[in-house]
Amino acid sequence: KVCFCDTNGELGTKTLSELQSKYGEGNAMFQTCDVSLQQPMENLFKKVKETFGCLDIVCNNAGIGGEVYPLWEKTIDVNLKGTTRGTLLALEHMRTDKGGKGGVIINISSAAGLNVNPLSPVYSATKAGIIALTRSLAMNSEVKSAGVRLNVVCPAFVDTDLIKEINDDNCLDVQKASKFIEMIGVVSKEVVVDCFMELVRDVNQNGAVVKCSKMDGTQYTSIEVKPVT
Ligand SMILES: NC(=O)c1ccc[n+]([C@@H]2O[C@H](COP(=O)([O-])OP(=O)(O)OC[C@H]3O[C@@H](n4cnc5c(N)ncnc54)[C@H](O)[C@@H]3O)[C@@H](O)[C@H]2O)c1
Numbered sequence: 001k002v003c004f005c006d007t008n009g010e011l012g013t014k015t016l017s018e019l020q021s022k023y024g025e026g027n028a029m030f031q032t033c034d035v036s037l038q039q040p041m042e043n044l045f046k047k048v049k050e051t052f053g054c055l056d057i058v059c060n061n062a063g064i065g066g067e068v069y070p071l072w073e074k075t076i077d078v079n080l081k082g083t084t085r086g087t088l089l090a091l092e093h094m095r096t097d098k099g100g101k102g103g104v105i106i107n108i109s110s111a112a113g114l115n116v117n118p119l120s121p122v123y124s125a126t127k128a129g130i131i132a133l134t135r136s137l138a139m140n141s142e143v144k145s146a147g148v149r150l151n152v153v154c155p156a157f158v159d160t161d162l163i164k165e166i167n168d169d170n171c172l173d174v175q176k177a178s179k180f181i182e183m184i185g186v187v188s189k190e191v192v193v194d195c196f197m198e199l200v201r202d203v204n205q206n207g208a209v210v211k212c213s214k215m216d217g218t219q220y221t222s223i224e225v226k227p228v229t
């Protein structure tokens with residue numbers, strides 16, 4: 001069973017029909033929802049719990065690029081605040097000490113958050129924040145004992161609308177970006193999905209941050225964690 005949300009109602013409804021005809025009407029749900037808004041997101045999580053009984057896997061995937069005002073501010077609202085909101089709501093619903101059944105949260109960051117991205121600094125900062133948020137929660141002892149795992153996927157360039165829509169608002173130099181993308185290469189969506197599914201299945205990878213790139217393949221990054229006493 002799956003529920004997904006997006007601000008794009010038309011595309012969401014089309015995808016919902018495809019999922020329902022493949023997996024059955026009762027097994028897929030779509031809600032138009034903006035991840036940057038608290039109340040609609042709270043309502044959505046409640047509705048999923050009421051409809052499906054519990055939440056096992058949550059993926060915070062919504063993301064945009066924007067480097068020029070007011071888009072840079074919206075980029076922080078959607079990417080960093082939206083992912084933080086989705087992560088904290090997922091935790092509330094999953095943690096065993098609050099009536100949940102445990103589960104896994106997988107957040108979508110970017111190679112631009114692991115390395116740097118001089119052509120999209122605000123985007124890069126939001127993606128670095130997602131990595132820090134996710135890793136920190138994954139290493140929190142109360143979260144661990146409440147049965148919730150967290151991981152981050154950091155794709156380099158992927159064949160989606162996001163890179164087809166690079167322009168002067170979301171990138172500081174479109175020409176340099178095109179050359180850079182050509183140099184690094186673009187992975188298919190399937191590569192990112194495989195990486196996501198591996199993290200869902202592997203219960204021994206709590207806290208792992210995985211990069212998927214055409215140039216370097218799929219790599220687990222190492223994380224140093226100093227124990228807090
Ligand atoms: N495409 C890439 O090269 C690439 C690389 C690294 C990371 N990513 C990340 O992957 C994730 C998915 O992006 P994508 O490449 O599929 O791009 P995309 O533009 O195809 O998909 C992003 C989706 O997010 C939705 N969205 C935007 N704002 C929203 C909001 N406020 N609330 C709810 N939904 C919202 C959009 O309508 C769209 O359907 C993003 O977090 C992106 O930053 C993409």
Ligand SMILES: CCCCC[C@H](O)CC\C=C/C=C/C=C/[C@@H](O)[C@@H](O)CCCC(=O)O
Pocket residue numbers: 064065066110111112115116117118119120123155156157162163166170171177180184213214215216
């Ligand atoms: C140069 C890109 C400018 C466009 C930015 C858009 O707003 C959205 C960018 C989406 C993904 C960006 C990923 C960027 C990654 C790079 O900074 C770099 O770290 C990738 C390295 C890839 C590798 O190591 O294989």
